Amino acid sequence: MEIKKGIAVSPGVSIGKCLIIDSEDYRIPRRTIEASQRMAEIQRIRNAFHDAIRELTAMEQTPEQADSGRIKDIFAVHLRLLRDRSLRRKITDLIHEESVTAEYAVSTVLREISAHFTSKKDAYISERAADFYDIERRLLKLLLGHKREDLGRLREEVVVVARELSPTQTAAFNKKFVKGIASDAGGRTSHAAIVARSLGIPAVVALEDLTEIVHGGDTVVIDGNRGIVIVNPDDDTIRQYEAYGREFVALEHKLDAIRGKPAVTRDGTRITLLGNIEFPGEAQIVLDKGGEGVGLYRTEFLYLNRQTEPSEQEHYEAYAATVRVFQDRPVVIRTVDLGADKYTQSRRYVPEPNPFLGLRSIRYCLQNLTMFKTQLRAILRASVLGRVKIMFPLITNIQELMQAKMILHDVMEDLDEEGIQYNRSIPVGIMVETPSAALTASTLARDCDFFSIGTNDLTQYTLAVDRGNELVSTLYSPSDPAVLRLIRTVIQDAYKAKIEVSVCGETASEPEYVMLLLGLGIRTLSLSAPMIPEIKQVIRSVMLEDCNALARTVLAMNSERQISVYLRDAARKVLPEVF
């Protein structure tokens, strides 16, 4: 029995046999195989090379690629490398000699070669590393792709253990069979954690070396409430956890009972609770949990799990399905927030060195206008079906907002010409999630209808902390005075400009932040559906007067530590059973 402590990111408890899966971007852990399995692994290598060659040949023949000589050259080189016997022999030799998996052999050999090039001073030569990196990714994707399909075809319950999970992988999980998730890397707000939470799968992340401790098929307990993972628990532990799991389900049911009651403070202030969703299928979950609309509809999922761009019709159908569920209740559709860890990087030959400060989100859209307009058309078309609002993510300055609005206007004119109906006065808002947007909120407020504060990115950009990096993730805290002062500025500027302001970051779903956000003036929260009942219970237990006093006290404090302790104590007094 081995107990590991990590960060609890999605509540619930599960016990099950573990299934280890690898991800695309990390070193594949060394896993040895039976000698008798070596030929099978070598066959997998052959298949992967064969498929990779086919992929590249197909790409070479598409007309838009043929236009660009440079890209064609790169593919030609990759094709030659994939056909190179020495390269293939190096990989199969490793499988023969050390009895390792195909993935491990590919990763090891290609990284060795990349490292060989990186060590060269000559820029022309060291750049070759990128080619081998790309080939590694292509082969691993093919090797792991087959495994991912298997994951979709699961027929028994498992808990999934991985070095790191991409949101794509997590979203593809079948909730019926994936009962829990544990990963070495990640933080509370990593995308995989968000997806796990929205699917209601218990998850623990930041377990550091869990993948090196467990073996496929081991029994694993995942305690998504306390952030604990137990490998091969003894019988007593299993019994304890079974009982604990039942209690947790009972508490969930109790919270569900307040579903139909309004979110109103004890002194009568009405708070609006909206849901954050990714897929149209989650719309019903939001309603079931008592949500009054959607405050953040993430649309990136239309782009994941696929090689081609979604069509306008696909966009439209997803939005229409969601809007129909909510009828006259608001649905805020956020335009694609691609970039950084998502979609765009896999389309680059060389990954951006610093994707979170790179071409992501609205910046990506403003440079890919055809794609952007396709989405805007679909949103506008869906706007006649209900109360749709448009939200632009990662705005950093007024020019970006004006540019995005201008493009929206162009799309409206196109629709006018074609005689297609849409809501002419569709509200347009922005995510305030960069320090620059927060500091210039008074300017931005003049040109939009609402603000939604994205506390995850706002915290990460303000504090210069990568929320997914376990080495510094403890520095990531929305209760840092710097972040709180920015949030207060945004709320005050929204009030002055008389526009709506809400919070859609993870803080909206954390009980200890609710009193503070209310005290700062927030009246609308948008959060993941499973957390709505708990947050509603917090709201129904507090006095707005106390929240205001708490906000004043906290804003006078100078240290994150002091603030987070104070917030937790205050929440515990209000709602002891939740803490």
Next chain:
Amino acid sequence: MVIQAAHHGRTEMHAGDGTVGTPVCESVVEIRNAEGLHMRPALKFIDIANRFSSDIRVRGEEMTADGKSIMEMSMLAATCGTRLTIRAEGTDAEQAVAALRELVEERMFDEPPPEGKS
């Protein structure tokens, strides 16, 4: 048999190692194009090498590469001015070395030399 040291620009013929009668040919060449043995030149090199039946090895500063493998040739990381020893073993060894030497030193992979030289 002992392989004699080959001199820059000169090509030497030997009988093959152990197997009597297999010709071996060796020549030292210098990379003269400005950008060195990057991918495109390396591809040209292996394209020519693959026309011959001889086994072709290319020795650089740190390693010896299979002259018919793009991966290994590119790993030589030969920049302008680097000397490489091309060694062919097989019935057409002499022709192979001559063709490769011509590509590297005379045609310079059909690429420009460093600025200031012609």
